[in-house]
Amino acid sequence: MKESDALKAVVITFPGSNCDQDAAHALRVVVGAQVSFVWHGQSELPAGTDLVMLPGGFSYGDALRSGAIARFSPIMAGVRRFAEGGGHVWGICNGFQVLLESHLLPGAMLQNASGRFVSRTVRMRVEQEDTPYTRTLARGRILRIPVAHHEGRYHASEETLDHLEAEGRVVFRYIDDPNGSVRSIAGICSANRRVLGMMPHPERAAEAVLGSEDGRPIFDSIAAHLAEATA
Amino acid sequence: MRGRVLVTLREGVLDPAGQAVQGGLRQLGFEGVQSVRIGKVIEFELEAMPPEQARARLEDMGRKLLANTVIETFEVELD
Amino acid sequence: MRGRVLVTLREGVLDPAGQAVQGGLRQLGFEGVQSVRIGKVIEFELEAMPPEQARARLEDMGRKLLANTVIETFEVELD
Amino acid sequence: MSPPVDREVAREHGLSESEWQLVLDRMGRTPSWVELGVISVMWSEHCSYKSSRRHLKKLPTEAPWVLQGPGENAGVIDVGEGLAACFKMESHNHPSFIEPYQGAATGVGGILRDIFTMGARPIANMNSLRFGRPEGARMRFLVAGVAAGIGGYGNCIGVPTVGGEIAFDSSYDGNILVNAFTLGVLGSDRIFRSAAAGVGSSVMYVGSKTGRDGIHGATMASEEFGADSEAKRPRVQVGDPFTEKKLLEACLELMKKDAIVAIQDMGAAGLTSSSCEMAAKGGLGIEIDCGRVPRREEGMTPYEVMLSETQERMLMVVRPGTEAEVEAIFRKWDLAVAVVGKVTDSQHVVVTDGEEVVGSIPVDLLVDAAPNYDRPRSRPVDLDERWSQTPQIPSQSPEERLLSLLAQPTITSKRWVFEQYDSTVRNGTVLGPGVADAAVVRLPDADGQPRVTSRGLAMTVDMNGRFVVLDPWRGAALGVVEAARNLACVGARPLAITDCLNFGNPEKPEVMWSFAEALEGMGAACRALRTPVVSGNVSLYNETEGRAILPTPTVGMVGVVEHIENVPGLGFRAPGDVVLVVGEPKKARWAGSECSSMAGQDGRGRPIEPDFAATLALLDGMEQIVARGWLQSSHDAAEGGLAVAVAEACLAEPALGAELDWPWTEDEMIFGEGPDVLVLSVAPEHVGSVTTELERRGLSVHRAGKVTNDGRLRWPGLDVEVSALAKAFRGGLEEALGH
Ligand SMILES: Nc1ncnc2c1ncn2[C@@H]1O[C@H](COP(=O)(O)OP(=O)(O)O)[C@@H](O)[C@H]1O
Numbered sequence A: 001m002k003e004s005d006a007l008k009a010v011v012i013t014f015p016g017s018n019c020d021q022d023a024a025h026a027l028r029v030v031v032g033a034q035v036s037f038v039w040h041g042q043s044e045l046p047a048g049t050d051l052v053m054l055p056g057g058f059s060y061g062d063a064l065r066s067g068a069i070a071r072f073s074p075i076m077a078g079v080r081r082f083a084e085g086g087g088h089v090w091g092i093c094n095g096f097q098v099l100l101e102s103h104l105l106p107g108a109m110l111q112n113a114s115g116r117f118v119s120r121t122v123r124m125r126v127e128q129e130d131t132p133y134t135r136t137l138a139r140g141r142i143l144r145i146p147v148a149h150h151e152g153r154y155h156a157s158e159e160t161l162d163h164l165e166a167e168g169r170v171v172f173r174y175i176d177d178p179n180g181s182v183r184s185i186a187g188i189c190s191a192n193r194r195v196l197g198m199m200p201h202p203e204r205a206a207e208a209v210l211g212s213e214d215g216r217p218i219f220d221s222i223a224a225h226l227a228e229a230t231a
Numbered sequence B, C: 001m002r003g004r005v006l007v008t009l010r011e012g013v014l015d016p017a018g019q020a021v022q023g024g025l026r027q028l029g030f031e032g033v034q035s036v037r038i039g040k041v042i043e044f045e046l047e048a049m050p051p052e053q054a055r056a057r058l059e060d061m062g063r064k065l066l067a068n069t070v071i072e073t074f075e076v077e078l079d
Numbered sequence D: 001m002s003p004p005v006d007r008e009v010a011r012e013h014g015l016s017e018s019e020w021q022l023v024l025d026r027m028g029r030t031p032s033w034v035e036l037g038v039i040s041v042m043w044s045e046h047c048s049y050k051s052s053r054r055h056l057k058k059l060p061t062e063a064p065w066v067l068q069g070p071g072e073n074a075g076v077i078d079v080g081e082g083l084a085a086c087f088k089m090e091s092h093n094h095p096s097f098i099e100p101y102q103g104a105a106t107g108v109g110g111i112l113r114d115i116f117t118m119g120a121r122p123i124a125n126m127n128s129l130r131f132g133r134p135e136g137a138r139m140r141f142l143v144a145g146v147a148a149g150i151g152g153y154g155n156c157i158g159v160p161t162v163g164g165e166i167a168f169d170s171s172y173d174g175n176i177l178v179n180a181f182t183l184g185v186l187g188s189d190r191i192f193r194s195a196a197a198g199v200g201s202s203v204m205y206v207g208s209k210t211g212r213d214g215i216h217g218a219t220m221a222s223e224e225f226g227a228d229s230e231a232k233r234p235r236v237q238v239g240d241p242f243t244e245k246k247l248l249e250a251c252l253e254l255m256k257k258d259a260i261v262a263i264q265d266m267g268a269a270g271l272t273s274s275s276c277e278m279a280a281k282g283g284l285g286i287e288i289d290c291g292r293v294p295r296r297e298e299g300m301t302p303y304e305v306m307l308s309e310t311q312e313r314m315l316m317v318v319r320p321g322t323e324a325e326v327e328a329i330f331r332k333w334d335l336a337v338a339v340v341g342k343v344t345d346s347q348h349v350v351v352t353d354g355e356e357v358v359g360s361i362p363v364d365l366l367v368d369a370a371p372n373y374d375r376p377r378s379r380p381v382d383l384d385e386r387w388s389q390t391p392q393i394p395s396q397s398p399e400e401r402l403l404s405l406l407a408q409p410t411i412t413s414k415r416w417v418f419e420q421y422d423s424t425v426r427n428g429t430v431l432g433p434g435v436a437d438a439a440v441v442r443l444p445d446a447d448g449q450p451r452v453t454s455r456g457l458a459m460t461v462d463m464n465g466r467f468v469v470l471d472p473w474r475g476a477a478l479g480v481v482e483a484a485r486n487l488a489c490v491g492a493r494p495l496a497i498t499d500c501l502n503f504g505n506p507e508k509p510e511v512m513w514s515f516a517e518a519l520e521g522m523g524a525a526c527r528a529l530r531t532p533v534v535s536g537n538v539s540l541y542n543e544t545e546g547r548a549i550l551p552t553p554t555v556g557m558v559g560v561v562e563h564i565e566n567v568p569g570l571g572f573r574a575p576g577d578v579v580l581v582v583g584e585p586k587k588a589r590w591a592g593s594e595c596s597s598m599a600g601q602d603g604r605g606r607p608i609e610p611d612f613a614a615t616l617a618l619l620d621g622m623e624q625i626v627a628r629g630w631l632q633s634s635h636d637a638a639e640g641g642l643a644v645a646v647a648e649a650c651l652a653e654p655a656l657g658a659e660l661d662w663p664w665t666e667d668e669m670i671f672g673e674g675p676d677v678l679v680l681s682v683a684p685e686h687v688g689s690v691t692t693e694l695e696r697r698g699l700s701v702h703r704a705g706k707v708t709n710d711g712r713l714r715w716p717g718l719d720v721e722v723s724a725l726a727k728a729f730r731g732g733l734e735e736a737l738g739h
């Protein structure tokens, strides 16, 4: 891929983000993305951004609730404008929590039902293949992806959940639910399908030597989708 | 001046930390505990202002930051 | 009957979460906040008993399980 | 204002009569209150190593690849390609017993700071834990709190916890051990050190603001617990991993510029020890103005400011003219930053409060002239008699023995604990907790960031206190050998170790004897295996009410792996693979074994003598075999012996069975412990090559049988369902902890 048609990804760094480098590494290694880091204190995304990644970590130390303070970072106003303008935003783990707190996705995260942090590789099922992030995956495909979180129990009202299911916005569901999420939800997307939030870490499952390559197709999907969109 | 905001999980939302404490109390032989729920208390030292204003400010913080109303409710108390 | 135990860090003990929230409030433009400390509130539903007994029981729980008195203090409140 | 200083006050500060006399003689006057505070912490066991210093000198510390040995915040070794690994281990035993979550968390925080102070980005954590019997509510609270605290700090800062060990023994009932290890990576020409230089240069303070946290924590770590320690209520520090993450990023950002002359974290005894050490190492003086130290609390005295143990702080000497640049970086990260003093040529540590001088102490009094004791040692009188005894092991069917061993808290799966640790952040974990004998992480770039490469680092922490208590020399040496054997399992070439020496009260001659013997044994093993000691820590007074812990000189060993894509895990992979047993199981002994402990016979017998030449041969052979990708799995026999090693190899996911025809004659051969024994599984086509490579080096290789998928472990005289093994092994810890 020529430098100029490389996917232009922006990884947001909040104070306390700690998967920003991992996300960037996976974006580079799997899809040859051109990655830039944007500090939370900036208020604008660089021009020409194709994809915004909200990475995992403990933004603001997860004080109060994960993502609660990061939501008010100046850059989140820019991210919101980007999403409202049809941009693609992908939140992983803490990034998902930030999306929920920012109301870019519905629902909220609670402490795991076990009351403990959980770090293990779980299996999750692809529930939707018609999203920019899953188009190279078959519905029903089972992926082995690591999770690592303390507040990953997804919660939303029954009404919201029914609505999400009806619109086909539950993108991933746990097979072996590590945290007690309602309806075993591991990832959801926005109504326009361009904002994805997920608790598991596909960026940690993108190289065989690290134990699983099951995260790769998600990167491949979004890259293919964006390449088409910009072609 | 001092005030505090109490944030608790909405009824019906599972509270594993509360359950763990209830289990721990049982192990320690404490009886007569029917339920335990754990919430947060956020204590503020505010600069001097009329109580009405302080309350309004804490309510505003509660809504915007301190509680996530999808899962939590909150209460403001002034000293 | 209902009661609650408020557990807070002892004075002088660093409260990292409180500091992060204070920083967040500053960013949000909330002014007049001089300090923020975050603690836990543990709410109990107890079987009916005389208030004195309930208070004694909650005090005992506070000492034995709910607070580590090396870094925390607690307060009992009855409804 | 300050109370008068006299002999009684000095005693309360932990100074002995003779130490107090030494202070008076050297200063030629009565010290001020601040001076007494500074001297007493600098002379505490924790900071001065007064009981251990002369013995530590006997450890080997050099090799061509050692870039920094003991004496700095952490050791550094060259790992090739212009990269270096920086690592150290440190104890936080006493604070963790009082407040397990915060004690363990701040232990992790402290060791992380030691690593990034050297200019390295931390990329892996491990820990070595010892608990008492898990039955009581208090011990369960400690286990849960320590696990949560280690995870709470490491997870938040984003450093994966990739390995560790946990053992339970009644000797730790009143004194648990929490030893934390961190490894970081840096460019080998970018090492930062702590010697002050440049008279007149600014001394800058960065990080958290100072509060009254843990004043006199350093002296607490040097005192035996008495029954009154509950009442003393020492102030335990609270960890703030979020601030540490910001401090880490800010320091590494600054280290890319040419501003730092010297840097030192503020660990135990805070500002006092960091400033004294910087001055001493530079052969200079330092002046600190307490009035300029950023504070969290009001009304703090210079004494409190100098002795506070608030976490997440650093002291630096900066190049003249760079102060503003330093300030800008730390402000960006929302951290406190201030010029608090300057480097002088006075050879004194001078403490002022604004204009007023509140203390002035010669640097050499604090460091070189600090007490250095040759404490009396005595070999236990009953030692020879105990060595001549044989543990009496009740007879039991092999199946039952195996099942009960697998459920022992020390042996059983530690999943309940390590799943609370983020083990995969940083995109480098090749083998994490529970899947291999040593952890393997991919070597990042010089900034510590993930990259694609075949090279990796292997690391492990080990020590079996049951061997050490029987024979400190052999026991400590066997611990080093076990660490090496664990690296052998993943085909790594060991390069160096760090240690954490946990012992009882050094004023007891038998404890001191075991300390000195253990160091001799450790030194001999390190010399033989060519793994010098590059950093470490000593924790003494691990006693409660006069009862000492098992002597536990934990080692952390680090090595290099050339082909991370080939490293085997410990579990069998495919039915039909051939199982090889390498080494000499018949040398295994009951002495110091899990079985002897279960039988209440721990005090009897003597562990085997280590055979360093055989261990070297094993390391060399395994490095070759693993590099070629010939192994499907490898696992060493340790606690519970060969039988447990085979059972654990069956219990990977998915679990497999094995059919072994290699005959064993005595229970002691498969349940005893001590020698280097490995269980390998190899695809049939590689069996010949593997066997040749090992035999060529003089090692015994037994073709023991094959991997099966019929759900049974069959061995002459032993036949058990793998599901029963799994039940015992996987649920053992939860069961023991009552979950
Ligand atoms: N047992 C040991 N083996 C080797 N080096 C040791 C040992 N104990 C302490 N050291 C070294 O002594 C120095 C002081 O250690 P320590 O007081 O733990 O440092 P810090 O104040 O940074 O925590 C360090 O360089 C450490 O590596």
Ligand SMILES: [Mg+2]
Residues within 6 Å of the ligand: D073, D113, D114, D264, D265, D267
């Ligand atoms: Mg240090």
